[in-house]
Amino acid sequence: MAGIGFELKKIFIKDKMSSSVKGFTYASIVTAGPMIVNLLMISIIGRILLRAGASLKHLELFYASMTYSYIFSLLNVSGIVMIISRYASDKIYINNTKNILASMIGSIAICVGTGAVAGFIFYIYSPLPVVFKLFSYMIFIELSIINILMVYISAVKDYKKVALSFALGLVTTIVIGMVLKSLGLEILTSMMLGLTIGYFVNIFFLLVVIKKFFNVITDKTFEFIKYVKKMPLLFFINLLFTGGLFGHNIIFWLWSDLSVKAMGTYLIAPAYDTATFYAVITIIPSLVVFVVKTETSFYEKYKEFGQAILNGGTFRDIKNTKKSMVLVLRNQLSLIVKLQLIITVLSVMIGGNIILANIGYDSMTIKLFVLLAIGYFFTYMTFILITVLLYFDNQEDAFKIALMFFSFTVIFTSITIFVGEMTYGFGLSIAAFLSMSYGGVLLLKTLEDVDYRIFTKMTYYE
DSSP: OHHHHHHHHHHHHSSOHHHHHHHHHHHHHHHHHHHHHHHHHHHHHHHHHHHTTOOHHHHHHHHHHHHHHHHHHHHHHHHHHHHHHHHHHHHHHTTOOTTHHHHHHHHHHHHHHHHHHHHHHHHTTOOSOHHHHHHHHHHHHHHHHHHHHHHHHTTOOOHHHHHHHHHHHHHHHHHHHHHHHHTTOOHHHHHHHHHHHHHHHHHHHHHHHHHHHHOOOOSOTTGGGHHHHHOHHHHHHHHHHHHHHHHHHHHHHHHSTTOEEETTTEEEOHHHHHHHHHHHHTTHHHHHHIIIIIHHHHHHHHHHHHHHHHTTOOHHHHHHHHHHHHHHHHHHHHHHHHHHHHHHHHIIIIIIIIIIHHHTOOHHHHHHHHHHHHHHHHHHHHHHHHHHHHHTTOHHHHHHHHHHHHHHHHHHHHHHHHHOGGGTTHHHHHHHHHHHHHHHHHHHHHHHTHHHHHHHHOOOOO
8 A cells, every 4th residue: 555655645745735635536536445436326326316206115225235235345355355465566576567467357256256156145035126136236246346456456556547437437327327217217226227337337447447557467367376375364364354344233233123124135223334334434534644644654664674674784774774663653653543533533523413413313323423433443543553563564463453353343242232222332442442452562562573573574675
């Protein structure tokens, strides 16, 4: 991600308001494109359905389908995404990119295969209309593909075209949906078909951008599989973290008294899912800042420190560059914590008590939003700690944090359901806080012996 940050940082450096807006827009799309587009799709199409007079049953069905497609597409690709990210990074580092496009095809084939089987099993006995099942199934597969493509987009510097591909997908969805509605097709079916085509357009243009950048396709389609054997912890780190990220929702679907079943197919918890939807939005600004400022500032010092060790620097050089790296890391982590804390507090005060209340959400949804916004604050800090540990190739400790986060999310969320409604929402917050605290301790220990780690593990440096 640091490579993205350096390129985006160039846009922000220009002393113009338009450059700042452009930079933030590009950074948001490149770092969190699928999440942002999905949130926009759900919000815009939800309003269109509401204004078109769609029944509450149809609205619930649409939200449930999109929620399942988004969450399970991320779970479907979570493990392999980390593997191909490391594989592509290593290939770019040694300037041997000829097999990268082939790895993209191989990873897509695997995730489409696993997703196709899982989706077929889920929908085969569903009482939903066949057409709706087909569109929902295709959207799930398309989102899986987009999540894979975002790994390769991180190496592409043509951010304008990347942003344009997402914009075209969004516009295509709305235009086709409205045209089909005007032709007499039922509104929900129109919008689902529009979504299916819109995501396809998004995929097509992303593929064009990636293909143009890497250009060469070889027959080494599954060469990256070696990395699963070489670094199995990477696979499980992201799988477990993503599982924890959405595990609390799934537990609420299965066992809470907020759970309902939409059209005999989707188990959902409307109040909890809605609160989650808005809580996730609160971390997007800090995600962008982390990539553009925090990660790039740290990476520059990290690179200097690594080069001092690997290029035979003196003891004083190593000591000074290490001290400088640790200082920058502390300052940048402090900055991102303060920024996200401010965003979370403002979101709770304004978003929860004013905006959501005026929109018409009930007290349960607002209370859950407050707790989940706090929970996602701790969750995001946990994610940052895992990311920094992986910079030092400390996969063991990153795995411990991810495992702890997943296990505690499941355990504490289950406990809150057992205790009762007054504790709903605390599960994620407690799990993420404990994981963040443990992660902080592990990072401090890693920084103490980072010289030894680099000497013995020979981490790559650009």
